[in-house]
Amino acid sequence: MIPAAFQYHSPSSVADAIDLLETHGSNAKILAGGQSLIPMMKLRLADPQVIIDLGNINSMNYITERDGGVAIGGMTTYAEIESSNSVPYLLSETAGSVADVQVRNRGTIGGSLSHNDPAADLPAAIIALKGEIITSSSNTHRTIPADDFFIDLFTTDLAENEILSEIFIKEQPSNSGAAYLKFANKASHYAIVGVAAVIETDKEGKCISASIGVSGAGPTAYRAEDSENILEGSSLTDANISEAATQAGNNVEFNEDVHASAEYRAHLLKVYTSRVIREAVSRSS
Numbered sequence: 001m002i003p004a005a006f007q008y009h010s011p012s013s014v015a016d017a018i019d020l021l022e023t024h025g026s027n028a029k030i031l032a033g034g035q036s037l038i039p040m041m042k043l044r045l046a047d048p049q050v051i052i053d054l055g056n057i058n059s060m061n062y063i064t065e066r067d068g069g070v071a072i073g074g075m076t077t078y079a080e081i082e083s084s085n086s087v088p089y090l091l092s093e094t095a096g097s098v099a100d101v102q103v104r105n106r107g108t109i110g111g112s113l114s115h116n117d118p119a120a121d122l123p124a125a126i127i128a129l130k131g132e133i134i135t136s137s138s139n140t141h142r143t144i145p146a147d148d149f150f151i152d153l154f155t156t157d158l159a160e161n162e163i164l165s166e167i168f169i170k171e172q173p174s175n176s177g178a179a180y181l182k183f184a185n186k187a188s189h190y191a192i193v194g195v196a197a198v199i200e201t202d203k204e205g206k207c208i209s210a211s212i213g214v215s216g217a218g219p220t221a222y223r224a225e226d227s228e229n230i231l232e233g234s235s236l237t238d239a240n241i242s243e244a245a246t247q248a249g250n251n252v253e254f255n256e257d258v259h260a261s262a263e264y265r266a267h268l269l270k271v272y273t274s275r276v277i278r279e280a281v282s283r284s285s
């Protein structure tokens with residue numbers, strides 16, 4: 001289908017993009033990689049009157065090591081993250097699992113996190129990595145912990161006049177291992193359930209800290225806090241890991257759609273949480 005008519009702007013700076021956003025308010029939509037917005041416009045699920053394309057703002061595309069971590073510009077693509085040696089391996093691994101090479105060449109980290117599709121991969125990894133989301137508007141920048149950013153189905157803490165400008169991830173604990181595993185839709189590769197884990201262990205193999213993010217299971221990505229609490233301080237026995245996996249869906253209203261029933265998603269979550277913890281632990285040593 002053909003989208004409804006819209007006005008097109010292609011600013012070359014963040015300041016100009018914010019000016020346009022403030023001028024046009026709720027009539028405007030930011031365009032990043034277009035891998036979610038364009039299909040929605042073609043299906044007439046979205047009909048913005050004004051498009052503000054960030055594609056010409058080169059200053060939003062970077063991966064820079066600084067302040068004991070790595071800063072990633074909002075317009076950095078999955079492909080760039082996948083091939084970067086500066087980002088934590090978990091983030092490259094997760095970006096490399098998104099869709100196909102065409103989508104990874106166009107789709108951006110800022111677009112994925114702003115859109116907050118429940119089946120998107122990156123939100124789980126950003127939660128597990130305890131990332132911070134930096135937004136820009138005309139008079140301020142905000143730094144939002146990932147735990148507070150993903151609010152609900154396609155809903156984030158981003159205000160109407162804000163652009164997601166950067167993601168910051170602190171260096172991960174030295175003796176930690178991390179992994180992302182998903183049960184993927186065979187056609188699109190979206191996560192029916194995806195789990196990311198960062199597990200820090202001591203010399204005896206005991207868990208010092210655990211950080212687990214989940215995508216696909218419920219309306220929005222979330223932290224599996226009960227699972228983390230079971231693992232932290234434990235000896236990571238089969239029984240501990242199995243109990244942690246069982247608790248990963250506590251308080252979640254499971255999604256139910258043509259791809260999987262709520263019951264099947266709950267089952268997948270348990271299986272994938274258990275597998276990803278084991279994989280992360282094996283990478284920590």
Ligand SMILES: Cc1cc2nc3c(=O)[nH]c(=O)nc-3n(C[C@H](O)[C@H](O)[C@H](O)COP(=O)(O)OP(=O)(O)OC[C@H]3O[C@@H](n4cnc5c(N)ncnc54)[C@H](O)[C@@H]3O)c2cc1C
Pocket residue numbers: 029030031032033034035036037038039074075097098099100103106107108109110111112114115117119120121122158162163164165188189190191
């Ligand atoms: C065939 C196909 C398969 C896919 N498979 C997967 C998959 O396996 N896993 C997965 O995670 N995703 C998948 N996707 C979605 C893809 O990852 C999208 O790229 C992503 O959801 C949106 O990123 P984008 O840069 O394309 O954003 P766009 O589509 O341009 O924008 C998406 C939304 O975010 C807003 N936005 C974008 N950037 C910003 C910003 N910097 N600040 C504020 N708002 C912003 C836009 O206004 C829009 O509302 C798939 C898409 C397709 C077409």
